[in-house]
Amino acid sequence: MENPVRKSILMWLCLSPLVILILFPFAVMISTAVKPRVEVLMYPPSWFPSEIRLQNFVDMWQATRLGPAVLNSLIVSITATVLCLLVAIPAAYAAARMEFTGRKLFRQFLLVTQMLSPIVLVLGIFRLMAKMGFVDQLPALVLAYVAFNLAFSVWMLQAYFQTIPRELEEAATLDGASAIQRLWRIFLPLAIPAIGITAVFIFIYCWNEFVLAMTLLRTPEKSTLTLQTFSLVGGRYQVEWDHVMAATLVASVPVAVIFALLQRSLVSGLTVGAVK
Template identity: 60%
Template sequence: MSRKWKRTLLAWTLLAPLVVLILFPFAVMTITALKPQAEVLNPTWWPSELRLRNFADMWVATNFGQALMNSLYASGIATVGAILVSIPAAYAMSRFRFAGRGLVRQFLLVSQMLSPIVLVVGLFRLMASLGLVESVSAVGLVYMAFNIAFTVWMLQSYFDTVPKDLEEAAWMEGAGRAETLRRVFLPLVTPAIAVTAIFTFINAWNEFVIALTLLRRQESYTLPIQVFSLVAGRYTVEWHHVMGATLVATLPVAILFAWLQRYLVRGLALGAVK
């Protein structure tokens, strides 16, 4: 056996337990979602019949389509809004020197330690006074606000890696600050923006407390609240629907990762080199 194959075999031997550990919950979800309802709680690994129609029944019975669109909408607002606001802010933090700059950096870091649940009562009163309870758009804006500190911190560290010589060369060609940001910085830090957008989207996609507080009608539910409603307060829980909904809810994030994985690797490497 060649040296390369020995290294490959050793690597897979070491990684196999980790792969099994990661995939095991997804295997349980998939098999439970495909079981007949009568066999869901049976201590058997493989069902007597694979029922693909469970997913179609779940989609109708749980109003899954509306919850999926609400989550995509709120997470899209949070991701796009946070990135648009954070790019000029991160550029200013990276390139300008001003009084209190260190304080602002520390504030951005400390604000990440605050859980949304600490602010949820005041946030609800504010949204109620503005008439924005039950608004998916408002939930998306709140997600954006909670993610801006994170996105500014991430992008500012990536902007620091762009050599100042490139910026000065653009100035010598007559470019202003805005044009330099658009023509020099953005093409160079596209992988970093993609990485930041991925994490922002995931944060918004998985958020539970704010959505539970501000959304009361089923038509407004996001996916975490919709899945939670299938379990909370139920005398009998249809676990095949719960597992089917949970499994399908992971697909958008998995697709996003698969689509942007090349940017993810490049972006992480970019932030490691200065």
């Protein structure tokens, strides 16, 4: 047996407990989602159901109003992602290429904001949205998501912009291109991979976020997917676990697919600009 193969097998043996620990909740979720309801709380429990009941997903979709919640999450996530990129791209270009007073302080400020959790600021955000009349409105959630993702997006993009050769920008300047034209014609086409990865990170954050949604939204019609899934458990005398796990699986699949397809790009996107 070759040494690299032996090393690979040894590494997988060492990592297998961690892999099992990580996959265990997903195994429980999938098993419960496809079980008949009478087998969900059966004792002793069984991993494999007597029948694969896909009708659970149909029943859950009809009984839990998950469709409007999915639509609300899509609207909020896509809108917040687009708005965040529209603001972050020119800001990242300015931080990467333009000299201005307080430039280093601005970049340090971007890092400091990443240490703040939405939970710490949730009271202030609620009072601000209440004064603006945005409580129980999806635009409130969009604005909050943009605010919390903007610093991360600027940091990601400015790191990538710094890797673009200055000679290209200087040549465009000699041809009479303005700063906006240089950004539009040179930086944006070259930065499409970084912009795409940044957009994925923003979308995943918005799709999975719960605390701000629970604070700012009130009526079931405005609920996002995470909030609607939580409502299947919170404040109920009887929890229909087959519906809960089916809804959780529906909420988890898009994010899991995105991570599976873009795993290498997501990891490389986090280290963009780290080495020059």
